[in-house]
Amino acid sequence: MSARAHRIKVREVVSETADAVSLIFDVPADLSGRFAYAPGQFLTVRVPSERTGSVARCYSLSSSPHCDDRPAVTVKRTAGGYASNWLCDNVSAGSILTVLEPAGNFSPRSLDRDFLLCAAGSGITPIMSIAKSALATGRGRVVVLYANRDRASIIFERQLRELTRRYPRRLVVLHWLESERGLPGTQGLATMLRPYRKYDVFLCGPQGFATVTTRALAYLRVPARAIHREEYRSLTDNPFERPVAVAPSELSDGAPPRREEPAVTANGTGTVRVEIDGSTHTLPWPRDRKLLDVLLDNGIDAPYVCRESACGTCVCRVRDGRTRMIMNEALIDEEIAMGLTLACQTLPESDDVRIVFDQ
Numbered sequence: 001m002s003a004r005a006h007r008i009k010v011r012e013v014v015s016e017t018a019d020a021v022s023l024i025f026d027v028p029a030d031l032s033g034r035f036a037y038a039p040g041q042f043l044t045v046r047v048p049s050e051r052t053g054s055v056a057r058c059y060s061l062s063s064s065p066h067c068d069d070r071p072a073v074t075v076k077r078t079a080g081g082y083a084s085n086w087l088c089d090n091v092s093a094g095s096i097l098t099v100l101e102p103a104g105n106f107s108p109r110s111l112d113r114d115f116l117l118c119a120a121g122s123g124i125t126p127i128m129s130i131a132k133s134a135l136a137t138g139r140g141r142v143v144v145l146y147a148n149r150d151r152a153s154i155i156f157e158r159q160l161r162e163l164t165r166r167y168p169r170r171l172v173v174l175h176w177l178e179s180e181r182g183l184p185g186t187q188g189l190a191t192m193l194r195p196y197r198k199y200d201v202f203l204c205g206p207q208g209f210a211t212v213t214t215r216a217l218a219y220l221r222v223p224a225r226a227i228h229r230e231e232y233r234s235l236t237d238n239p240f241e242r243p244v245a246v247a248p249s250e251l252s253d254g255a256p257p258r259r260e261e262p263a264v265t266a267n268g269t270g271t272v273r274v275e276i277d278g279s280t281h282t283l284p285w286p287r288d289r290k291l292l293d294v295l296l297d298n299g300i301d302a303p304y305v306c307r308e309s310a311c312g313t314c315v316c317r318v319r320d321g322r323t324r325m326i327m328n329e330a331l332i333d334e335e336i337a338m339g340l341t342l343a344c345q346t347l348p349e350s351d352d353v354r355i356v357f358d359q
């Protein structure tokens with residue numbers, strides 16, 4: 001198992017709604033550096049299974065590193081789901097869970113900005129962390145749009161009310177309840193969000209909500225580069241089990257790329273110099289092998305979770321040379337322009353490449 005996986009005790013389980021609980025972790029002092037996190041990041045939890053040994057599921061941190069003493073995640077039951085129900089039914093104070101260190105790049109570069117934070121259902125978890133952090137450390141305005149089925153399904157209703165009382169001039173919370181207004185639609189959202197169209201947008205929720213909110217923002221001419229999105233889905237990979245080396249042929253017969261890409265052909269091998277965890281490794285990098293696979297094949301404990309370009313855990317920086325990504329769901333244009341890339345999707349385009357894991 002990766003050295004980034006740790007057994008962590010659950011200190012407390014807080015019931016948030018009829019179908020959501022927060023798990024507050026007791027991170028031992030010697031791991032506090034490894035569990036330092038940015039608002040918006042997530043933990044990956046190992047959930048035991050008699051069928052498969054385990055499954056891995058990501059849960060965003062709902063706590064704020066700036067306001068809360070301990071990290072917490074908030075899990076909402078998924079109807080018919082496995083891990084979320086297992087966690088809600090089996091975890092209690094004192095339980096030990098195996099957890100990967102915090103990861104992900106759904107985090108503002110600066111908290112001193114005006115934020116429009118849009119969430120639906122359990123999508124509130126990273127939004128809550130960002131909102132609390134921005135209010136505590138920044139000076140900008142924070143608007144939270146939160147869509148739910150009905151009042152009973154609002155997670156953190158009391159905390160949001162308290163924050164509004166504490167920051168009356170800086171925080172606005174807009175609830176959209178399906179029981180009162182029907183499903184959120186493009187026009188309704190556009191009307192609601194128009195005053196905040198110049199703010200930095202963070203958006204997290206089920207796909208339908210993300211689609212309609214993105215449409216409303218496009219209608220308001222919010223540039224795509226100002227919109228950060230986190231998509232909730234269950235992992236198909238399991239970083240808690242031994243990494244499986246991926247054959248080069250996987251590139252052509254695996255999940256279809258989102259956009260048209262030139263065929264990848266094995267036309268030689270370059271060299272990659274990788275700086276990670278204080279060590280530098282120089283490795284051969286075949287043109288048709290993804291960077292993460294090359295690292296794992298060489299026994300390097302690179303961070304990763306989903307291997308599908310979505311979670312942003314394997315983000316690293318191209319310092320020299322040229323590379324390209326097969327698929328990218330996690331990085332915005334601005335980050336790519338800064339040289340960031342996802343190791344799980346990166347192929348070399350020049351013979352010598354230097355990569356640094358410093359995010």
Ligand SMILES: Cc1cc2nc3c(=O)[nH]c(=O)nc-3n(C[C@H](O)[C@H](O)[C@H](O)COP(=O)(O)OP(=O)(O)OC[C@H]3O[C@@H](n4cnc5c(N)ncnc54)[C@H](O)[C@@H]3O)c2cc1C
Nearest residue numbers: 049051058059060075076081082083084122125232233234
């Ligand atoms: C970055 C990120 C952050 C997230 N943050 C949150 C959050 O803050 N809060 C939250 O609630 N959710 C969050 N999610 C979603 C979360 O990771 C899960 O997708 C969600 O909890 C549903 O998982 P589930 O296993 O309950 O449901 P499903 O994934 O729908 O469960 C069904 C799956 O489990 C498999 N399965 C069924 N039974 C078994 C068994 N016995 N053994 C093994 N496999 C089995 C099935 O084959 C099927 O694939 C996040 C996701 C991501 C990517």
